[in-house]
Amino acid sequence: xxxxxxxxxxxxxxxxxxxxxxxxxxLIAGTITENxxxxxxxxxxxxxxxxxxxxxxxxxxxxxxxxxxxxxxLSPLGNWHSHPETPSRPSDEDKxxxxxxxxxxxxxSLMDKDNPVLNSFHIEGNSSTxxxxxxx
Amino acid sequence: xxxxxxxxxxEFKEGLTIAELIELEEVETPQYVTVSVNDEFVExxxxxxxxxxxxxxxEFLYFMGGGR
Numbered sequence: 001x002x003x004x005x006x007x008x009x010x011x012x013x014x015x016x017x018x019x020x021x022x023x024x025x026x027l028i029a030g031t032i033t034e035n036x037x038x039x040x041x042x043x044x045x046x047x048x049x050x051x052x053x054x055x056x057x058x059x060x061x062x063x064x065x066x067x068x069x070x071x072x073x074l075s076p077l078g079n080w081h082s083h084p085e086t087p088s089r090p091s092d093e094d095k096x097x098x099x100x101x102x103x104x105x106x107x108x109s110l111m112d113k114d115n116p117v118l119n120s121f122h123i124e125g126n127s128s129t130x131x132x133x134x135x136x
Numbered sequence: 137x138x139x140x141x142x143x144x145x146x147e148f149k150e151g152l153t154i155a156e157l158i159e160l161e162e163v164e165t166p167q168y169v170t171v172s173v174n175d176e177f178v179e180x181x182x183x184x185x186x187x188x189x190x191x192x193x194x195e196f197l198y199f200m201g202g203g204r
Contacts, residue, residue, distance in 0.1 A: 023204070049201070056201035059170050059177060063195055070143050079200050086204045093203035099165045100198070 002037040003134040016082035025055040025081040029074035080106035098123035137190035155183040
């Protein structure tokens, strides 16, 4: 299970909408206890692909985020990105580029912009498993 | 010499290359890794020739991307 605060969720959605028509992306960090992850910080990074079909994190911002996590005692939990026109599920490319089976991959669908859908997945090889996500 | 790897100070032999460090640190899927030394990114083609110095700070960053 992974939890995200309503405030962080709203910030993530607002940022993703502001980046339309392109995909938005970033990192998530927080704490891990047994099988539970709690997101304590959402990093809103630049999609250097500037595309509505692809995303790549800006390495400089990624580096700064990792240092910020370390300075604040947070663990990297995974990443997030938006799908402006497709459902909240890992695409073939998402699976191909997911290297960490322990990470949480959050995908926000903005197909219906008034009703965003956020899901979290674990990805291993070509298979993905939905992870319970709580917005509190 | 002392090199800081992902925030942790470690001892290594003099003249250690980035490629050797990747191997010693058992970095997974190194083909997806970007390396920074003292906040400067190093081209992957230079991993075998770029040597580290005492006090250098190294970070391994995994490429993160995807698509629709």
